[in-house]
Amino acid sequence: METRHMRVVRRPWATTSVVSWLLLFLLHPLPTAADCECGYSTTTTANGGAAASDLVFSELLESDFTRIDYFGDEYKGPRRWARQVFDKSASTARGPFGEAYVTGNAVSNIVTTKKIKTTSNNDNGGGGGQGGLQLVVGSKVVDGMVQNAEIATMGQDYFHGTYRVGLKVTDVPGTCTAFFWYFNDTQEIDIEFLSHEFNHANNSYPVNLVLQTAQSRAAGYDASWSDTGTFQKRELPFDPTAGFHEYRIDLLADRVVFYADDKVLATMTGGDGIPSVGGNLLLSHWSNGNPGWSAGPPAADARSVVSYVKAYYNSSNATRGEEAWSRCEKAPAGSTKVCKIPERDRGGFLSDPGSGGSGNGGGDNANGQGNNNNGDGHRNAAGPLVATGSLRALALAVELGAALWIFGLWC
Numbered sequence: 091m092e093t094r095h096m097r098v099v100r101r102p103w104a105t106t107s108v109v110s111w112l113l114l115f116l117l118h119p120l121p122t123a124a125d126c127e128c129g130y131s132t133t134t135t136a137n138g139g140a141a142a143s144d145l146v147f148s149e150l151l152e153s154d155f156t157r158i159d160y161f162g163d164e165y166k167g168p169r170r171w172a173r174q175v176f177d178k179s180a181s182t183a184r185g186p187f188g189e190a191y192v193t194g195n196a197v198s199n200i201v202t203t204k205k206i207k208t209t210s211n212n213d214n215g216g217g218g219g220q221g222g223l224q225l226v227v228g229s230k231v232v233d234g235m236v237q238n239a240e241i242a243t244m245g246q247d248y249f250h251g252t253y254r255v256g257l258k259v260t261d262v263p264g265t266c267t268a269f270f271w272y273f274n275d276t277q278e279i280d281i282e283f284l285s286h287e288f289n290h291a292n293n294s295y296p297v298n299l300v301l302q303t304a305q306s307r308a309a310g311y312d313a314s315w316s317d318t319g320t321f322q323k324r325e326l327p328f329d330p331t332a333g334f335h336e337y338r339i340d341l342l343a344d345r346v347v348f349y350a351d352d353k354v355l356a357t358m359t360g361g362d363g364i365p366s367v368g369g370n371l372l373l374s375h376w377s378n379g380n381p382g383w384s385a386g387p388p389a390a391d392a393r394s395v396v397s398y399v400k401a402y403y404n405s406s407n408a409t410r411g412e413e414a415w416s417r418c419e420k421a422p423a424g425s426t427k428v429c430k431i432p433e434r435d436r437g438g439f440l441s442d443p444g445s446g447g448s449g450n451g452g453g454d455n456a457n458g459q460g461n462n463n464n465g466d467g468h469r470n471a472a473g474p475l476v477a478t479g480s481l482r483a484l485a486l487a488v489e490l491g492a493a494l495w496i497f498g499l500w501c
């Protein structure tokens with residue numbers, strides 16, 4: 091009895107104070123460590139002699155296509171992406187073939203075996219083949235139409251922002267893989283890979299950077315109007331078909347900057363060319379047989395694979411702007427109000443990319459695009475939600491364990 095009593099009085103309390111200290115350490119700083127109430131920051135490159143500067147954006151949409159099927163049932167509500175279904179006749183498509191965009195060619199091939207940390211590892215998806223969202227151009231032409239794939243954000247309010255995609259491009263010649271921002275045919279920004287232009291023999295991997303403007307429209311959207319300065323072909327310093335790389339479009343008030351893996355490929359400042367309204371983000375993989383652009387159709391099914399999209403932006407919706415402002419104003423003292431965008435950290439997300447319509451992201455609109463009700467009680471797409479959650483759970487478990495132990499010793 092005596093020894094037992096001694097143990098109860100000394101060791102457990104010594105242990106609980108360590109536990110309490112640990113709990114304080116674990117619980118206290120984390121919930122306010124990175125709440126991002128005032129947005130997300132990145133540093134942009136200098137422009138025309140002006141110094142590089144920090145940009146801050148209020149909204150985010152982070153999508154992890156290696157782990158999440160955004161087209162699954164659980165995303166049918168406030169989902170953030172939609173497969174596009176439409177046809178373009180051969181004449182509209184300006185190619186010998188028409189283009190059919192079909193849902194079956196945007197294949198969510200998520201990796202189920204382990205959590206992916208980086209997109210540089212080429213894990214297979216549950217369906218076999220490269221894990222991620224596979225955008226397929228079929229080799230079989232159906233009723234004069236090449237079978238293509240396209241996905242788009244439901245939100246249409248993506249305005250000034252930094253837009254990033256993890257992408258592994260097909261090496262089957264005869265397709266165009268595109269990551270683009272779109273409002274209309276004269277307000278559009280594209281990164282386009284033409285697989286027939288790749289040449290493994292001399293290590294030539296060009297990428298086409300396009301700012302569609304009224305001028306390019308006047309020129310009949312002919313890819314050769316390069317004198318406008320809003321069409322530039324750049325050699326990539328790597329083989330885009332061998333692995334995932336990050337491609338990025340920064341749309342700012344006075345310029346559009348294109349990047350590959352953090353390296354600036356081109357900056358366009360063309361007068362009337364910079365978009366003046368909000369638009370949406372799209373990814374497509376297509377062919378119409380036009381020898382002057384996509385070439386093809388491909389001799390075998392061609393797959394380009396998307397691992398993630400990260401969008402940090404300001405909404406063109408004034409109401410969302412006001413909401414962002416008030417969120418920032420109400421940020422509690424001690425929170426990290428502005429979060430730094432993880433630069434090319436392929437595993438790094440500031441929000442939970444699995445939540446139905448996470449936090450600030452997505453942009454509500456008439457299409458029913460995700461609002462802030464992701465049901466997890468976090469108003470913001472705040473900081474390391476997942477980490478915070480699991481640490482809280484761990485701390486709770488430790489606490490419960492300690493309490494049970496003390497209880498057991500007392501009784």
Ligand SMILES: *[C@@H]1O[C@H](CO)[C@@H](O)[C@H](O)[C@H]1NC(C)=O
Pocket residue numbers: 145146147148250342404411
């Ligand atoms: C985005 O909006 C915020 C809030 O209005 C503003 O402070 C910030 O400068 C904007 N960012 C850019 C790059 O325009």
Ligand SMILES: *[C@@H]1O[C@H](CO)[C@@H](O)[C@H](O)[C@H]1NC(C)=O
Pocket residue numbers: 273274275276277366367
């Ligand atoms: C695209 O939208 C802009 C801004 O509203 C407008 O000025 C332009 O005429 C539109 N272009 C086309 C092709 O409709």
Ligand SMILES: *[C@@H]1O[C@H](CO)[C@@H](O)[C@H](O)[C@H]1NC(C)=O
Pocket residue numbers: 289292293294325
């Ligand atoms: C590589 O070879 C192709 C085909 O001959 C040619 O069109 C292209 O310009 C070459 N690229 C480079 C970077 O030398």
Ligand SMILES: *[C@@H]1O[C@H](CO)[C@@H](O)[C@H](O)[C@H]1NC(C)=O
Pocket residue numbers: 407408409410454455456
């Ligand atoms: C603008 O945002 C508000 C608040 O999120 C939303 O209720 C409204 O539907 C949006 N308006 C448009 C035109 O998308």
